[in-house]
Amino acid sequence: MKNNQFAIVPTDSEAAIAELKKIQFITATMADLKTVPEVYRALLAKSFPEVHSTAGLTHKFANLMATSQHNLNDWLATANVVNNQVFYNVGLQLLGFLPGQDFDLADPLLAMRDIHLPMVGDSAFDREALYYAWYLLLNTRGVKGQTLIENLTTRGYFVPFYQRPNQDKPLFFNGKAQAVFNTNELIRDVVYVEAPLDTDHDGQRDLLKVEILRPAETATGLKVPVLYTASPYNQGIDDAAGKATMHNVDVPLTAKTPDTNTYADVEYHSQPADLPAARSVTQISDAAEETFGREQSYTLNDYFLARGFAVVYAAGIGSVDSDGLAPTGDEDETTSTIAIIEWLTGKRHAFTTRDGDVAINAWWTNGLVAMTGRSYLGTLATAAATTGVDGLKTIISEAAISSWYDYYRDNGLVVAPDTFQGEDTDVLAAEVFSRSLKAGDAHQIKPKFDAKLAALTAGQDRTTGSYNQFWDERNYLKNVANIKADIVMVHGLNDWNVKPRNVANLWDKLQDVPVTKKLILHQGQHIYINNLQSLDFTDMMNLWLSHELYGLDNHAESLLPNVLVQDNTATQTWHAHDNWWQDTDDALDFKVQYKELVPADHPVDQRAAHFTDKLPDKLFDHYRTDLTAWQTDLLSEDKTSPLYDHRLLFKSWQAPSDQLLVGRPHVTGSVAVNQNFGMLSFMLLDFGSAKRLTVSPQLIASKALDLGYHWREDDLKDFKLAAATSPYKMITKGHLNLQNRHEPWHAEALKANEFYDFAVDLQPIFHHLLTGHQIGLVVYATDMKMTVRGNQDLQYSLQLNDLSLHIPMKPFE
């Protein structure tokens, strides 16, 4: 294991000792102890909260080796001093590392360094130094990806704190909230928030079901902040309806009628809607009238439930027990999302029942809200932030969409999220419209939702794939300037579902917005990262939210790196950066010579290259059902590959040194096609035989992460290197409709067999290219995984001397 730990708050010895007293690790009786080893024994004794007898402790101590030859009991019996060898021998074992396997008892300091664990330099401790070293050890992460204090938490350390008075809660240690709230006593309420919407046009404002979990202490006056997850999936999904709505992608690309559109022609302007009167309130109650068994939870939220945060889930308009129609990303959806926050901050009504007139306030919260969640959930957090709604202090948006056009389209083309060919806004709406799962409700709402679906189908316009008002309404990037919430963004560099452009564009736009923003780029696909062994993401978020929502001055804003990136060449390796590509003007520039990418200043020949897109029917059918085979054949350098003549592949020099490629690779060139329409697709590859990280974290230990004490659990995982070497890795992709050479909203004429200049940004990257590896550029047309697949007789020619590739880079440190 290699530890990557960012959420340790530098703390001086005096403060550390005060904190140890606060969490009762240093007790009053310790002052009476005469020697440092006696104090050490007392600290160790506190480290076995499950043991309630001296005899029991003796046995636990005997399980630990203090030196290569003596167990802890034996060593303590004669110890005069505590040195750092013994301290870290025992410390490593407390952290779950195995002598002989993970470290050598003869040199624990070497392992501390190798695993990247923080340590103090003292070779022999006085009492203060011991306390300080102990403090640091408690804040050090072990083999299970939890700090020692967290490990002790899962073994009951904080149980005695449950009974403490409210004024002692929450409890912070090293800048992070601790699990002193009894999750067995959580209060679970359902309320119905009234949104300023009537999306189902029934003459009543839409009510939205909200599930709340809050600490029992709120019932006796403690005000807590809220983690709010807006998840359209939360009340169930209608898989069958989604499947039934799925689009056939084996349809031809067609010519668009050239237009003169400018952005002004497609810009969306909000239309004020007639809003029914608010529901009248006859009574205000403090008590909910409905509860729930098991919510669909995010384990990061579960973790915070033990630490003094409430959690709120809402599935929004169109979901079970709520009003409205699922709209996939429109303005109403954003309005419904922030309605919950407006209720939490006292600006809207909620009701105790779905059809009642008894209002209920969020009297238990301090009014500070963070939004959490991944994918559609993170998207709604982003949407909410772009309204600048009061009370939304921060969002942690993971794998979030920043513009729905960038999710379902690309440069004038229909481009599906990976593994969801044929999906579109209507498909997603049908899937998350969970009201359809309740037959009684579905019976009366179905005609209205069918009309809504038809409107989505029309608005999304799969025929042209162009950017229009429908998409402009669903572009949150327009409103980034409104953002007042601080932001943590998390995204996978291998996320081909929500593609990296979504996070990159938001990050780029945020550069000028006066909020604190942090970015974490990992090597995964569309995943959560709060259960990784090697990265203290959960602790970072604890630091962040303790700061944001409880106002704790823990320096979260400076301790967390601005841009934290997982290295793609090694396991468990993360690097902090000041920025993504915004802090560099360096770049690699290539032109093309025959099949090579050559430096841009290299003289190149005049030459054109051609490829045909059409495949034999049988081969095409094979690839339709085996997309992996298609990609393998497309990228094969073997001349016998059936796709060898259906794409162009150019390879660069072997990198003379490690390169850090960052930002948006840019391809320009000139192309002709034998019809009045056409598309180009691009891939950038890292060629070089290597064992590469798998894009899904692998299970290390099932249910190993207890998120509190006798509370919910998560699996411990991490990225590992694949067992086999691979010859290359696809780094990024891009797609272009040849009629949208300049703007996605502007269709230009294309004459058959004439050359046209094009320029396209590929999806942004943060890629470590190893010495000796080569960059590859692949130019092709139909992307079986993402574009429409008409298997048409389209032939493409490129002027090779015009082709250029620009990749921003920064110095490799």
Added chain:
Amino acid sequence: MKNNQFAIVPTDSEAAIAELKKIQFITATMADLKTVPEVYRALLAKSFPEVHSTAGLTHKFANLMATSQHNLNDWLATANVVNNQVFYNVGLQLLGFLPGQDFDLADPLLAMRDIHLPMVGDSAFDREALYYAWYLLLNTRGVKGQTLIENLTTRGYFVPFYQRPNQDKPLFFNGKAQAVFNTNELIRDVVYVEAPLDTDHDGQRDLLKVEILRPAETATGLKVPVLYTASPYNQGIDDAAGKATMHNVDVPLTAKTPDTNTYADVEYHSQPADLPAARSVTQISDAAEETFGREQSYTLNDYFLARGFAVVYAAGIGSVDSDGLAPTGDEDETTSTIAIIEWLTGKRHAFTTRDGDVAINAWWTNGLVAMTGRSYLGTLATAAATTGVDGLKTIISEAAISSWYDYYRDNGLVVAPDTFQGEDTDVLAAEVFSRSLKAGDAHQIKPKFDAKLAALTAGQDRTTGSYNQFWDERNYLKNVANIKADIVMVHGLNDWNVKPRNVANLWDKLQDVPVTKKLILHQGQHIYINNLQSLDFTDMMNLWLSHELYGLDNHAESLLPNVLVQDNTATQTWHAHDNWWQDTDDALDFKVQYKELVPADHPVDQRAAHFTDKLPDKLFDHYRTDLTAWQTDLLSEDKTSPLYDHRLLFKSWQAPSDQLLVGRPHVTGSVAVNQNFGMLSFMLLDFGSAKRLTVSPQLIASKALDLGYHWREDDLKDFKLAAATSPYKMITKGHLNLQNRHEPWHAEALKANEFYDFAVDLQPIFHHLLTGHQIGLVVYATDMKMTVRGNQDLQYSLQLNDLSLHIPMKPFE
């Protein structure tokens, strides 16, 4: 979904109504209601335990359709009668089935029949009939594999019962214990049981750590029975030590010196060992001195913790915090396993600390114990049962070993469990000797354990593979006559880890033992089945354990089928049988003609067939690392397959009708080999293109099974058909050392190139052969997945006219 439900206790109307009153579904106020629809509404109101207001209920009712046109509210407003159409329309929705997708509101009875849900015939209900239908509905399983009462449980129905006095607990409904125990209040104790053993020869009896979870009610006098899981894995495993001990299997088979052994020569006789004096007791305490955070639990046990059962885990000798040395299946291990039961029944001491003298009794139990668990865990349950220890009322042994020779050996050959080539008793001991994970303990015990490992290595004797005293000690089948516990056995017909012979031999031996025994054979590999959608295994076990451990007269012994078998030809299909092969004398008998299996009365030619075992080095190396490729090539009928000449394959007629093949296929023949040693392996195949069940259940819904209320969860799964058709399926296997033609303990001489008669039982089967499918018999030598793989120049000849195959069968119903 197809429902397979065996644990419904037939209950008459009067008893059903009494039970509904007991669980407060029928309340006193219901008697005052005037009409059947009013009563119906009252029952429905109880079905939303999360809703605490009339207005809230109105909304939930509006979510349900009563007829094709009316929701439940509207329908109730005018209803005069309740008919079975409405009742099952609503009932199906309460069970999670979707109108339009899973059933048609115009004909719910059709769906009830198709899904195999129990229902009553009345077309219009009077009050009594309504109650009775409701009672049945509560006991009917829904889409999540839980009954309606269980679904209500997960939504809080039984929370008000938590506060009931002890004399009202446990609470049984339809013969099964209900979740009226608050799992948030469980008491968790650690004690150390003194076993009558000193396996580490330190002059002290071995103490064994035991983790106990018991309902809070035990603290106020309730006596509860115990589910005891003995799991050597429970305190962690030493993977690295296991790997380091793994044996190389790429070694030659060698000739054994012929002997004159009879069973008497290898019979193990227990040696009374000198036992140190018992630890002195200075005090007896009622209170434990140690607790724990998270035990490694079996979800079936978790389920029972909510229902009035205590759960006890012990990892046994050689595990963390216990004494002793891991011995893999020997007599000491059995002694240590039952020592826990002896403590639970007041016959042994336990201590509050590992080295202390304060004893603690199991004062909270009624002294009735069941053992649970799979694999090694079920094996120890079997071992314990064969001692006849008092207090062990029943075991539920899943995928259990009944003789360790049948796990690691076969007919004189080293034969590995599937996917664990090279494993043996010493490897397993090294892996489960978790004391090695505690460096302080490991430091002092390692030399003794190394000696123990060496003794295991010697005793297991991989050189000959013969049955000897070492294996005889580890053969629980010898002691089946001692069994006093009733038994439920569960085994996978595709379990090639613990092969089916283990359960079959135990089942067969139990035929004469006067205990109740039940057998469940599923189509999985080495898995648990308590989370399947289509089978009420958990309910069956509830029925069983309520009967066995609480003495409830619920007819479990007759309601559960004697032999329950999952059909291999269809999803979610289970059949009850009276017995396995013991109730049939029918059989299919084949001889061989060229490449065909022909009926035994068919005249066959004189003819010999030959194959060579040795492969080209490169091919051999390929198969070593790709065992799937090896099996595919071995079974390929394509003459170009590289293994075509390395095995013989015979195929039968196409089955004229469906056949039910049961028990132990038997192969006889005569064979010659070009050395003085050799082996034969056999496979039986079902040839016929079909989509077949996958051997691992597939995820249906993550965390969908709440095992109580706000308690632990399990994933919902079931077997599905593979997406692709397969041409055949391997049904069973067998292996034979040609020097062990008669007994595994008796090595006979083998002269090169002379023909010898052999006879071998293959692993037992319960296989549904479809009409038109063919039986295949494959004869080969080295089994890359299981035997040693010397790749020796061995050539085998078989007299085809001597070859015969006998397969017991029974009538297909």
